[in-house]
Amino acid sequence: MIIIPIKITIVKQEPIPSRTTYIHSQVVGVIALLFVLALVFAATSAQADQTQEIERLAEQIKQLKVEIQELTLVTEQNTKGLEATGDAMEMSLSGSSAKQKTSFKGYGELHYNRINADSGSNKRQIDFHRFVLFVGHHFNDRLRLIFEVELEHSLAGAGQPGEVELEQAYVEYDLNQNHRLKGGLILVPVGLLNETHEPPTFYGVERNEVEKTIIPTTWWAGGVGYTVTTKNGLTIDLSIHEGLKIPVGDDDNVNTDARIRSGRQKTAEANADNFAFTGRIRYAAIAGLELAASFQYQSDVTQAKDDGIGSATLVSLHAAYNSGPFGVRALYAMWNLDADSNTTGEAISAQGSNKQHGFYIEPSYRFGNDKVGVFARYEKVKGGRLRDRFNQLSLGANFWLYEKIVLKFDYVRRNHSQASYKDQNFDGINIGLGYYF
């Protein structure tokens, strides 16, 4: 609303003039009145125009508001659409959709051995010791299938040095977040290397002798396993699986070695008269520290009664600790075989093969931005075979060319305990190239 001030002038009444003057004054009055009326009309007309303009602007603002609301809605929808598209693309790119939950992994290691025995014999050998392919398929987030196939020594077949082996093939199911069951061909939960043995994860070209002779790594068996984890850092593994079948020969050719490693049946038409029970308790709630103890019992470790050996128990203890660049691993394992009271059993006892044990300790130090590690390892082994009784010192280094590729060098010196094997004492160097992916 525009208010136009109108000033009305009241003409003071003068004494009556002459007629001409009177007429003149009347005309002026009329003109003045007409002028005032014109002004009022003009003002009213302008006010009406402005009101219409304001109404028109108000209508435009109203329309713009509606358009803004519509655009905001469209923008929100587009944003949601873009985010959904982004999520779908990321899911596709990362392979996290259900049909793509199959992973393909593996590891391998090439060894060069240059060994000189005190007897004068030597060994110059290059060998692709292990080539392993691993497949994991996750049916959903709680049910998975794992299997692993290994080719040892590069060439398998009749008369060839290598073997093709199925080392893992099991189904695992999470009962809940802390309880799991698995069944199939599983790794026996014992020792430091049996379950984790990718070459870049341990020192030394060859695996330590205790976890080869006393704990027959890699040790797998058909059976079932149950794992429970607790909030305070404990993990308990319980397994029932195929047992060992340690060869003892027969009456005409008695084998008194009771070699544990030879007792692995590898789930290949394995004798299942006597299963083995394995339990492990592991503590890992302190950064850098792992403590574990394993126990195994088998009621008849030869799978036959009164043939020389009955039950067997294995106890294994290990500790691993890392603090900054320093690390140390230590392991002790002991078998106690119950020798029968017969000729074979007595011969096995006489050889001392009914009690087999060993330990090692391995300090290490990493430097060079964690790309170089040096280690020393001392181990003492008393296996069933006389040749498997020795102490061994290893000194060497790992060079991680890449996080998952390692170049290894070490020097080894072995001294046998048995006089009859003294000439087989040796020293030498090993070079290895290992990887996993």
Place this chain on the structure above:
Amino acid sequence: MATKFGFTAVCFAFMVWPVSTTALDRVFEKPQEFVSRHFSHSPPPSSFIYPDAGLRKQIRAILHHDYSKFRIRYWAKDGLTVWLLEEIGKELPITLGFAVNDGRLMTVRVLIFRENRGWEIKYDSFTKQFVGAKLTKSHKLGRNIDGITGATMSVRATVRLARLALLLDQAISSP
């Protein structure tokens, strides 16, 4: 006899247990809860960072591969940034939560663990080692992290993601 009974019992239990196909990741903390608790349960709207060529190169140097997502979601308020990042240890992605304040790691938490080995990284004794760590000029963590025997790959994945969280925090703080 005891052996046969025990074996039969375990096999039976294994067969009759109701095999559910319902997803059950080992969720140690829901990601949204991790985000929420760092903002007094009033989180800001999330934002995305779309790494350019330069940032992608730096990410690749840390992870040894490209990040699995082409954009990375984060939450930021009053100098605090929170990140949910994923990296494969051996087979499947591990989801970790990181809170970064003033260029230093304030919290590292394993949120979802999907692998069947290496879950020991969930323990506070491991993740607490990261608290206070900041990024060096060469994009390394400014401190040593003690590993876990048998969980090497999960430990390495956690260290890589911790470095990535700090790098991304730097990227949005000084674009």
